[in-house]
Amino acid sequence: MAGIEVRVARQGNVAGDSLTPDPATEARCDGCGAAADAVARASGPEGAVSLCSACLRGCLEAITIARYRFRAGVSIPWGKVTG
Numbered sequence: 001m002a003g004i005e006v007r008v009a010r011q012g013n014v015a016g017d018s019l020t021p022d023p024a025t026e027a028r029c030d031g032c033g034a035a036a037d038a039v040a041r042a043s044g045p046e047g048a049v050s051l052c053s054a055c056l057r058g059c060l061e062a063i064t065i066a067r068y069r070f071r072a073g074v075s076i077p078w079g080k081v082t083g
């Protein structure tokens with residue numbers, strides 16, 4: 001599994017079971033550039049990216065919508081889908 005570390009501004013880092021208090025911790029989001037309260041940093045073979053909760057929510061929404069659109073067919077316009 002990819003490494004996920006949570007950085008909490010002015011508090012420290014949490015990676016799995018390990019908690020590292022560090023008052024100098026900054027939680028800068030790579031997605032929106034904001035200095036957030038906290039970011040989740042996911043690292044993989046191609047590097048790492050830190051995202052705040054608003055950007056993570058945006059990612060989840062984008063995944064949900066993308067899956068939906070492939071299921072529904074890309075030619076169906078929004079608003080004309082009936083449940």
Ligand SMILES: [Zn+2]
Pocket residue numbers: 029030031032033034051052053054055056
């Ligand atoms: Zn963000």
